[in-house]
Amino acid sequence: MSVPDPWLERLSEYVDEDLAPSERAACEAHLAGCEPCRELLDDLRRVQREVRALPARPPARDLWPGIERGLTRVVPRSRWLLAFAAGVLVTLGALLAYRFLASRGTGSELVARAGEDYLLLLHEPAGFGNGLDQAQHAAIVARYGRWAADLGARCTGEELAPAGLELRPGAGAAVPIPDGPRVGGFFLLAVRDREEALALARTCPHLEQGGWIELRRIAHGDPQPNK
Amino acid sequence: MELAPRSDPSRPELDALARAAVAGDLAAFERLYRATVARVHTLARRMAGEDADEATQEIYLAAWRKLASWRGEAGVATWLHRLALNALLDRVGRRGFPETGAEEHLGALAAAETHAGARIELEEAIAVLPEGARMVFVLHELEGHTHVEIAARVGISSGTSKSQLHRARLLLRAALGEGLNP
Numbered sequence: 489m490s491v492p493d494p495w496l497e498r499l500s501e502y503v504d505e506d507l508a509p510s511e512r513a514a515c516e517a518h519l520a521g522c523e524p525c526r527e528l529l530d531d532l533r534r535v536q537r538e539v540r541a542l543p544a545r546p547p548a549r550d551l552w553p554g555i556e557r558g559l560t561r562v563v564p565r566s567r568w569l570l571a572f573a574a575g576v577l578v579t580l581g582a583l584l585a586y587r588f589l590a591s592r593g594t595g596s597e598l599v600a601r602a603g604e605d606y607l608l609l610l611h612e613p614a615g616f617g618n619g620l621d622q623a624q625h626a627a628i629v630a631r632y633g634r635w636a637a638d639l640g641a642r643c644t645g646e647e648l649a650p651a652g653l654e655l656r657p658g659a660g661a662a663v664p665i666p667d668g669p670r671v672g673g674f675f676l677l678a679v680r681d682r683e684e685a686l687a688l689a690r691t692c693p694h695l696e697q698g699g700w701i702e703l704r705r706i707a708h709g710d711p712q713p714n715k
Numbered sequence: 716m717e718l719a720p721r722s723d724p725s726r727p728e729l730d731a732l733a734r735a736a737v738a739g740d741l742a743a744f745e746r747l748y749r750a751t752v753a754r755v756h757t758l759a760r761r762m763a764g765e766d767a768d769e770a771t772q773e774i775y776l777a778a779w780r781k782l783a784s785w786r787g788e789a790g791v792a793t794w795l796h797r798l799a800l801n802a803l804l805d806r807v808g809r810r811g812f813p814e815t816g817a818e819e820h821l822g823a824l825a826a827a828e829t830h831a832g833a834r835i836e837l838e839e840a841i842a843v844l845p846e847g848a849r850m851v852f853v854l855h856e857l858e859g860h861t862h863v864e865i866a867a868r869v870g871i872s873s874g875t876s877k878s879q880l881h882r883a884r885l886l887l888r889a890a891l892g893e894g895l896n897p
Contacts, residue, residue, distance in 0.1 A: 500881035504855075506862070531888045538837055539856055539887070544753040545838075551756075551772050552748055558776045559741065627739025634783040 645675035
């Protein structure tokens with residue numbers, strides 16, 4: 489062809505029946521007299537047929553063990569969340585610089601937002617969860633996770649490992665936290681106000697599991713002792 | 716888009732596994748995973764390339780958390796596939812949507828051509844398509860979305876979607892050459 493054939497660029501639209509009726513008629517008239525376009529049209533249709541006949545193939549390695557490990561956590565970790573968990577364990581003061589994410593999972597973006605943020609500390613009585621096998625434990629964690637997921641980007645949280653260390657001033661070495669009641673996890677809620685935080689906390693599955701919840705507003709540098 | 720799952724267990728069987736998983740049955744969720752992972756991972760390979768394993772694991776972790784929101788109107792395989800597609804689109808969206816770079820991929824396409832087996836060749840040829848063309852190709856040709864839907868979801872114009880699809884088909888045609896079954 490001495491001049492570029494405009495239909496060569498539009499044959500996919502013909503294949504997909506995306507052309508207006510008048511264009512379709514013009515294209516068909518062109519095809520009747522253009523061998524290269526007819527060949528391309530056949531090939532495009534073959535590509536389409538072949539691709540649609542491709543079978544699904546499983547992954548080369550078993551991904552389940554990694555998924556199963558992940559299921560014992562309430563929500564995916566992010567760098568931000570790890571930093572937050574460390575802050576909870578050592579001192580709530582580490583929180584002062586934070587504003588919560590507008591959406592969970594983006595990891596690094598900090599967004600100022602109207603409303604208040606509340607920490608739900610999930611307290612557990614001594615022996616909480618003893619005697620559960622891995623599947624039963626995963627089922628409970630999943631229940632908590634679904635509660636959080638239903639709240640969408642307003643809620644995030646983590647389960648804490650049972651073992652931990654206590655550091656006291658002047659006591660020298662850190663010692664394992666003793667058996668007995670402890671904090672087993674936390675949720676962070678972005679809410680309008682304390683009433684909403686309280687209403688949501690009342691629906692948290694932790695209460696039905698036999699734990700109790702400590703509800704604390706994040707001060708964000710403004711303590712307001714009565715809120 | 717309501718593609719029927721290609722995996723073996725029937726829809727009622729898969730839905731029953733999903734209901735058991737909602738109630739916390741981890742073994743049922745594992746069976747659901749094994750019955751559906753080929754289709755999810757195939758989509759992940761096409762959309763996320765070498766990140767397919769990681770993306771697949773994230774999809775199933777999200778599925779476990781969100782399964783309670785599955786209402787049962789669509790089969791769980793369809794629900795899972797939608798979840799997977801959205802997660803993969805978000806993942807690709809974080810990387811940006813490149814519009815150029817077809818020509819340097821022709822060498823890679825030609826290399827893919829040398830492998831034995833037309834089916835594998837075709838998978839590999841899809842895998843090395845330029846990302847923009849590959850996304851549109853997968854969404855249109857394999858997921859059945861219209862150009863208007865793709866444009867809205869990916870953030871390109873409908874015209875760009877059409878031209879990327881055509882480009883992908885031309886590149887696949889060039890790569891497959893004789894490998895195409897008449």
